[in-house]
Amino acid sequence: MKILNRLKKRLAPRKKEAFEKGKGLIILNEVSEAMQAEKMLKGFGYGVRGVAPPPEIRKGCDLAVEFNLIDQLGVERLLKRSGLSPLDIVALDSLSQKPLDITKEKDFGRYLMVTAANMKITVDKEKGTIVNISGGGCPDVPYLTVSLVGNKIAEVENPGENGYSLCAYMLEKAYQKALSMVNSQQMRGSA
Amino acid sequence: MGTLPFNEMGLKAGKATFEGGRLKVEDFEVTPSLGTSVMVASACITCEALNLKSPYFVTSGDIGDGKRSKELYQYVAANLGTLDVTVLAMHYIMPDIPGMRNILNSLREARKEATVIADAGAMYAAKAADLAQKIDIFTPDAGEMAYLADPKATHPAYVEHLLFELDATEVVTLIRKAYETRNTPKILLVKGPVDYIVEDGEVVETIEEPSISAMEAIGGTGDSLTGILSALIHGGYEKIDACIKAAKINRIAGKLAEPDPATSILNIIGKIPDALKEVGLCA
DSSP, X not given: OHHHXXXXXXXXOOOHHHHHTTEEEEEOSSHHHHHHHHHHHHHTTOOOEEEOOOGGGOOSOSOEEEEEGGGHHHHHHHHHHTTOOOSEEEESSSTTOOOOOOOEEEEOSSEEEEEXXXXXXXXXXXXXXXXXXXXXXXXXXXXXXXXXXXXXXXXSOOHHHHXXXXXXXXXXXXXXXXXHHHHHHHHHHHO | OEEESOTTOOOEEEEEEEETTEEEETTEEEOOOTTHHHHXXXXXXXXXXXXXXXXXXXXXXXSSSOHHHHHHHHHHHHHGGGSOOSEEEEOSOOOOHHHHHHHHHHHHHTTOOOEEEEOHHHHHHHHHTTOGGGSSEEOOOHHHHHHHHOTTOSSGGGOOHHHXXXXXXXXXXXXXXXXXXXXXXXXXXXXSSSEEEEETTEEEEEEOOSOOGGGGGSTTHHHHHHHXXXXXXXXXXXXXXHHHHHHXXXXXXXXXXXXXXXXXXXXXXXXXXXXXXHTTSOO
């Protein structure tokens, strides 16, 4: 009886929440690419596994790589370095969801603050330096802050190059917007 | 508890002190900047000014790959039973649903009557794990409030555009939506141009003075708020009262620092003792 119960438990459908919450899917062109990505990411210590993509997002191969969404930036960087170009990266909780791609700007006169989701970056428009970074909750945000604040926005390494998390992903978006606004302002100033 | 941005730093646990602008725990010291270091330094400053026992700080070095965050979750879950905890403030850490679940289970099993505060990554993890209601207080800003209001989002980066685009003056709409979807604890301290103190989905107090717009841009002003709040609750203040007082103290410290958007958070937390005096909590 005990064995039967254990077997039933094992064969019972697994709770959706436990497996899909906070997970994303990397969709690649071919099965071989998906296998390569899975092996490579596992080698770097990421919790990933090969899964069949849901029919509605099947775009190429029948194997996708499931990963923790929070690791998206680090995962994307490793894929790029390995020469793998995903067809898409989607959130499993809601297949149509993508990271926010809009920013908000606030002008403090000499200073400009750009917000992307939970991340804010503030720059001195005259000097072109990053003066503050605010928000976030993942550990790479304090790490990136140390290397970015006090330096010229046009000369620092993009946060996306050194970050790992979705917070760093959003910081990169805020950084790019601030960089383009500072550049266009300085171009206007020198014209 | 929370991570510090140092790649090689292993787990540290011990009494935290803040002296000469440096936060110290065990053999490690750091100048506070955005994140857990500001939260703990602010708690240390507040405790010292109020003659309270210093905070116990559990930390590990993590630059974003999440490896030492996992160790931190495990250590705290395994050791909560032996620690004398009045307030557990959880902060910058890689959001990890099983890790958060383990800590909260461990707290329940140890029958600790601690007040649990979650901010930053710990708040993201608690919401993503559907465990917001097991926490006592969240301290979100408007962007994080949009995350709490979006039942599908597992991180603020995945918030629906419409919610993100809501103006800061519409925070109450987000509070209501988050409460309806059971993604809030009993108490929220929503920080921003106006601070909202919320209990059971109802705004019970708003604090908007002194109004220092530059504080929004300064990294760490939310962290200092969480640190002050933790210390006040540790000092025996009732939770809602502590939220109101913490919001006022943080704003006054900001005002006293006369900041602009380039000001360092260190200048603001240095004014916490004067702010405590201004609200009459110490002589």
